[in-house]
Amino acid sequence: MKPRHQKLLAIALSLAGLGVAVALVLNAFQNNLVFFFSPSQVMRGEAPVDRTFRIGGMVEEGSVKREADGLTVRFVVTDTAHTVPVVYKGVLPDLFKEGKGVVAEGRLGPDGLFTATQVLAKHDENYMPPEAAHAIEQAQKAQQTLVKP
């Protein structure tokens, strides 16, 4: 093969690889990006009903209730302005606690109950999941602007 043809082959192969990669990425982005919504946004109806998304905030004090099977847990996520009730079946992470930050992934039912498939809490006691911190910050900002005349 002449050098010119080699170059052509290299370019053709790269373009093919790039094309496949781009097609896969676009397709996967379409289906698998998980968006984040704060409880306030959920209350305003901004969150999708037919799609998995994440909510985050603090676990409201005194809201954690365990059902008789020992595995199903109900709790309330709050951003200090609004709340979303959550139900989750499974083992909670070690750092899940009332009054601490939490992020849950799942779907919102028509009754406003969020059914979580995954509850995330990170590896550090003092660490607030960034999404949860963001939600609380936004809610507090919104409240402050409301209080101002």
Next chain:
Amino acid sequence: MIPELGHFALILALLLALVQGVLPIVGAQRGNATLMAVARPAAHGQFVFVLLAFAALAYAFLTNDFSVENVARNSYSKLPEVYRFTATWGSHEGSLLLWTLILGVWTVAVTVYSRHLPEDMAARVIGVMGLVSVGFLAFMLFTSNPFLRLTPAVPEGNDMNPLLQDPGMVIHPPMLYMGYVGFSVAFAFAVAALLSGKLDAAWARWSRPWTTVAWMFLTLGIALGSWWAYYELGWGGWWFWDPTENASFMPWLAGTALIHSLAVTEKRGVFKTWTVLLAITAFSLSLLGTFLVRSGVLSSVHAFATDPGRGVFILAFLGVVIGGSLLLYAWRAPRLVSGGGFTWFSREALLLGNNVFLMAAMGTVLLGTLYPLFMDAMGLGKISVGPPYFNAVFIPLMTPVLFLVAIGPLVRWRGDDLPALAMRMRWAFAVALVTAALLPLTLDGMNLWASLGLFLALWILFGVLTGFLERLKNAPGGLLGKLATLPRSFWGMQIAHAGLAVVVIGATVVSNYEEHRDVRMNVGDYVDLAGYRFLFMGTHPVEGPNYSAMRGTVEVFRNARKVATVHPEKRRYHASGMVMTEAGIDYGVFRDVYVSLGEPLSDSEWVVQVYYKPFVGWLWGGAFLLALGGGLAASDRRYRIALRRNTEAMATAAQGTRA
């Protein structure tokens, strides 16, 4: 006093790194032998001072000097001694110091094993490594000083993150950094070649063993990290596509492409510009990986972006290294002339295909890792890109790579005959296909993903076998004699490829056939899973050195015979109050059984998680084979012979001038 000495040693190391980075390169450009001769002593001096700084920090940790902020935040007086030592690199500052120390180790290794290189080449390589070191030392001294004092001193430290108090985490970071930093040697060789304009087969032969050794360490580091996550995080996952994992996986993918591209450049003198670009990419991704994990950008984009010190410095440093080397590349690369020709069906072409797909896969991981950060930084909303995205793009892109792994080594350089190869491999193809189709059917019904993974793994194994058989047929002597004549590079390649097949088998089987249950258990309760019976015997309190724990006992039976007793724990660490789950695992060649404690429901009742993990150990066994193959290939005779011959020639030349 000792911390101040450490700080001072770091400053001296920075000055020496500047000397090491500037004078030899200037000397090499001007042909000035005196300036070039500065390279080695400056590198040795710099290493000694970085080592002193590291020793000073380790001393502060070992003696519980809580007047040092870094120690107060990351250690604890009741922490076992070995963890007090490893806490040295547990923090952001300490890990940068470890990075710089390992860079020093690699640089010293280069000064020792580069005596056969032309003097200007060695001077440039050591100089470039010195410049990288300047960046890290300056970053530490100006924004992340590990020796900062705390006034007033505190009586007790905050403790090391309990997750890191583990033997796996003791060796994981040094291994990973040996890999990251090792790619700086390939990078330095590439930049040196671009500076000198001399980029030939000899350049590739010099770079190859260094790159392969770095890749070997990175492979071990990633495997250790994955194993640690498996037993430490308490739910038996082994790969999460978490940004911290992706950070180490991207340089691995680029490094894998690089060692294959270097092979082509060495043997055939083609793909030179591509190989140089890969060397730059692999090291750039190593830097990106280090900073992604260590800068805090993952936990808060905003804190990072608005931090006038660290954030700006990191972006500027990445900009200088990546931008500078790419500029140099754009300026110099067009001058490089490529060697001989090849046809579309040749080993060159197949390795090019492997490179394209590896880099495409790397690109999709990069995109999935950085895109959420980018969106967040731009204020365009918070999103997360999870395993479904990565699985959807990564598996299809790796499938052609795995397919090519089997045949690449069987195809000749320059050009080969496709129908003839099809004949050579027809039985392998048929057997792999039929086995892969039937095996899942007998287990659990049709499962296309399991069949695909098994087919690719078997196909690679048969390719390896064919490679051995064909090499042995043409060699003289008995079987053992024949095997002994095979060069180590051949063994290395085949063992690494077989290791890849083993990893694929492990990943396929455990992903498709693992079983899991969360159950509420009281003393004497049992649960059945995958043919095993788990009998919960209750828990009792245990006191560790810096934690209190509830220790469970679970007996595992199979066919009414006891096969194992495991002890999962729930620990509470005193200093931080953090609760941690320690899994109880019975390891086996073909399966692990894995038990961890969830929450206590009453004094004797717990939520217990039980897992059956078939073939999960093959993931790490295969990774070990990959690394072993890399080690064998790097120790091939021809590198050592080339080294000895050059050294002898130089010794003779030196004697000649003396006489």
